[in-house]
Amino acid sequence: MNHPAVHMAPAVPPAGALAGGEVMVATELAIPGHETVPCPAAPLLAGTFTRAGHPVRTGPVCLLPEGTPSSFHVAIAPKAPTGVPAGARSRPGGAAVLAAGPAPASGLPGAEGFAQGIVQQWARAVRPRTVLLASPRSLCAGVERAIEVVEALLERHAGAGRPVFVRRQIVHNTHVVRDLESRGAVFVEELDEVPDGAVVVFSAHGVSPQVREEAVRRGLEVVDATCPLVTKVHSEARRFAARGDTVVLVGHAGHEEVEGTLGEAPEATVLVQSPDDVTALRVPDPARVSYLTQTTLALDETAEIITALEKRFPGIRGPGSDDICYATTNRQHALQAVAARADVVLVVGSANSSNSVRLVELARRSGTPAHLVDDVTGIRTEWVQDAGVVGLSAGASAPQALVDDVVAALGGLGPVTVREHTTVTETVVFGLPAAVRSR
Ligand code: SF4
Numbered sequence: 001m002n003h004p005a006v007h008m009a010p011a012v013p014p015a016g017a018l019a020g021g022e023v024m025v026a027t028e029l030a031i032p033g034h035e036t037v038p039c040p041a042a043p044l045l046a047g048t049f050t051r052a053g054h055p056v057r058t059g060p061v062c063l064l065p066e067g068t069p070s071s072f073h074v075a076i077a078p079k080a081p082t083g084v085p086a087g088a089r090s091r092p093g094g095a096a097v098l099a100a101g102p103a104p105a106s107g108l109p110g111a112e113g114f115a116q117g118i119v120q121q122w123a124r125a126v127r128p129r130t131v132l133l134a135s136p137r138s139l140c141a142g143v144e145r146a147i148e149v150v151e152a153l154l155e156r157h158a159g160a161g162r163p164v165f166v167r168r169q170i171v172h173n174t175h176v177v178r179d180l181e182s183r184g185a186v187f188v189e190e191l192d193e194v195p196d197g198a199v200v201v202f203s204a205h206g207v208s209p210q211v212r213e214e215a216v217r218r219g220l221e222v223v224d225a226t227c228p229l230v231t232k233v234h235s236e237a238r239r240f241a242a243r244g245d246t247v248v249l250v251g252h253a254g255h256e257e258v259e260g261t262l263g264e265a266p267e268a269t270v271l272v273q274s275p276d277d278v279t280a281l282r283v284p285d286p287a288r289v290s291y292l293t294q295t296t297l298a299l300d301e302t303a304e305i306i307t308a309l310e311k312r313f314p315g316i317r318g319p320g321s322d323d324i325c326y327a328t329t330n331r332q333h334a335l336q337a338v339a340a341r342a343d344v345v346l347v348v349g350s351a352n353s354s355n356s357v358r359l360v361e362l363a364r365r366s367g368t369p370a371h372l373v374d375d376v377t378g379i380r381t382e383w384v385q386d387a388g389v390v391g392l393s394a395g396a397s398a399p400q401a402l403v404d405d406v407v408a409a410l411g412g413l414g415p416v417t418v419r420e421h422t423t424v425t426e427t428v429v430f431g432l433p434a435a436v437r438s439r
Contacts, residue, residue, distance in 0.1 A: 146203065207226070344371070
């Protein structure tokens with residue numbers, strides 16, 4: 001394997017001394033006598049340092065002429081004969097990504113050597129590549145609606161200083177939650193953390209009737225951001241149970257949506273997660289069985305479970321239309337098409353996002369290596385090092401801006417051609433709940 005040479009160049013120390021062992025990753029590099037070089041892969045490399053436990057800072061770095069004494073040195077690879085990093089000369093690929101390490105006297109053993117290693121990794125990953133964007137991807141109508149509900153309430157109550165509580169994560173994405181938190185939303189696990197009479201939002205995943213009853217008892221002002229497609233599954237659960245059926249819910253134990261749906265008819269509902277669960281199932285009357293599914297499951301795996309249910313209970317009845325929602329379905333179809341054409345797939349989404357995790361699993365089942373990242377800082381250069389085509393998608397709760405960040409950072413690993421692969425165009429929009437609309 002080719003190991004590009006790395007050398008340490010003197011640089012202007014950043015404003016504010018680096019703490020012991022702190023590493024500076026250049027977002028742009030000013031080089032005497034040359035144009036400033038942008039370093040778009042900086043957030044990606046910064047993530048590498050963070051994972052290794054090195055405190056990291058990002059910002060512009062200014063090189064000094066070779067041989068200038070300085071307490072601050074920048075790891076650069078590979079060194080060009082002119083003294084300008086080869087990456088810097090590869091523009092317009094925008095492939096200059098340089099990690100700056102603290103001076104050897106910084107106090108953190110290995111920080112400088114580690115910085116050199118990271119820069120070497122970066123240099124090995126520099127190559128032209130295509131980013132194939134799966135479309136549809138990113139936010140669905142239910143998630144957009146839920147975020148809008150919280151935003152509208154924050155705006156409404158900001159003047160009065162009335163807090164807006166949200167039960168559980170409004171949608172399963174750490175960035176969305178952090179952003180709303182920074183704007184004043186207070187996220188809680190359970191209603192007992194909410195003061196009597198306060199405003200509380202139920203998340204897109206829905207809640208059980210028991211939670212609704214508690215909110216009424218406590219005099220809470222509830223605004224329900226449950227996705228209408230989850231509400232549909234809840235009403236099916238009530239209807240199927242009311243006609244005397246055992247309701248088989250296909251889903252993942254512990255997921256908030258499943259908890260809510262199970263709560264609609266707890267005596268009549270059983271959860272299955274695999275064809276083996278179906279085999280083990282015991283019901284009071286095999287002639288009276290219905291099934292429902294979580295909205296964000298893998299289409300192929302769910303089809304297997306439903307086939308097993310139909311074999312076991314030939315008279316079983318399902319929902320009038322699929323419970324796996326349009327957004328989950330469309331994102332899986334688009335991802336499949338992209339995975340078939342890609343060397344590696346990246347899915348932007350949080351680890352607790354069911355539909356994001358399903359996208360990763362789907363790509364892997366189709367034989368393409370795939371990785372879930374919360375944002376650009378989660379990407380490892382070795383994943384994309386040999387990839388000429390990177391497939392990129394995002395779960396239904398991950399904002400498009402996070403995808404844009406990934407594309408920009410990949411542009412710091414060599415010239416990128418972006419292509420969009422569209423399997424269907426989505427037009428679904430859900431109206432806001434009356435409680436938000438009416439005032
Ligand atoms: S993924 Fe589907 S069910 Fe979940 S919020 Fe989006 S549209 Fe609704």
